[in-house]
Amino acid sequence: xxxxFLHGGxxxxxFLRSSVSSQVASWIDLGTSMLLYSFVFVALDPFYRSNLxxxxxxxxxxxxxxxxxxxxxxxxxxQSVKAVGVKYFLVWTGSLLLNMYGTTGxxxxxxxxxxxxxxxxxxxxxxxxxxxxxxxxxxxxxxxVLQRNFVYRKTPFDPYAIRLVDLFSKKTL
Numbered sequence: 001x002x003x004x005f006l007h008g009g010x011x012x013x014x015f016l017r018s019s020v021s022s023q024v025a026s027w028i029d030l031g032t033s034m035l036l037y038s039f040v041f042v043a044l045d046p047f048y049r050s051n052l053x054x055x056x057x058x059x060x061x062x063x064x065x066x067x068x069x070x071x072x073x074x075x076x077x078x079q080s081v082k083a084v085g086v087k088y089f090l091v092w093t094g095s096l097l098l099n100m101y102g103t104t105g106x107x108x109x110x111x112x113x114x115x116x117x118x119x120x121x122x123x124x125x126x127x128x129x130x131x132x133x134x135x136x137x138x139x140x141x142x143x144x145v146l147q148r149n150f151v152y153r154k155t156p157f158d159p160y161a162i163r164l165v166d167l168f169s170k171k172t173l
Contacts (some may be wrong), residue, residue, distance in 0.1 A: 014073065018144050021068040026135060029061025038129055040147060058099055059131045062092045074152035086161035087151040094146075095138050102134035103127070 003015055037053035044052070066088045070076050076084060107123075107130040110116055116126065150157075 009075070014148060015144065018069070018147070021065055021073045022139055024063040024068060024145070025065035026139070028064050029057040030131060030135065031057070032060045033131060034056030034128060038124055046107075046123070047104065050107060051100050054100045054103050054131065055096060055152040058092075058096045062088075062096070066092070069147060069152060074147065076152035077151060079154060079159060080162055082165040083155075083158035083161040084151060086164055087155070087157065088147075091143065091146045093150055095143055098138045098142060099131075099134050102138065103131045106130035106133060 004010075006017075008014070033053040033056065037049060038058055041049040041052055066085075069077075070081075070084060107127050110121075110126045110130060111123065121129075
């Protein structure tokens with residue numbers, strides 16, 4: 001059972017490994033964004049406070065997630081690091097935008113629900129609930145599907161991704 005979990009290529013074992021990787025990255029992402037929202041960006045307008053907190057948390061979580069997924073989750077060690085990096089960046093950018101605007105949109109919507117305010121919800125609680133809901137939806141409906149079927153697999157897009165990295169990595173005088 002342990003070997004199947006650690007090395008199996010089936011949908012269930014891959015999903016379980018992805019869940020572990022996502023959990024680690026999500027704790028870093030959520031923890032960073034909540035700390036920034038609650039303690040660092042308190043003086044900012046709520047729109048910027050929310051979006052900056054989510055963006056910085058997502059960057060931290062994304063880096064951790066890509067590294068864990070490459071070796072542990074999808075066993076992509078034979079894939080081009082350049083291609084994986086570009087594809088991960090594309091999926092991660094979509095994830096970032098969905099998380100940022102999903103969180104901010106939900107928080108804005110929920111902050112106008114009088115019944116939540118009557119229950120005693122504060123802006124920090126509304127933000128936390130919105131962040132968690134957006135994060136779960138994006139994780140299951142966007143990240144796993146695209147990482148499993150696009151990012152960590154050889155695709156026809158890979159040569160273009162490699163050329164893009166090579167283009168930007170050439171030193172120009």
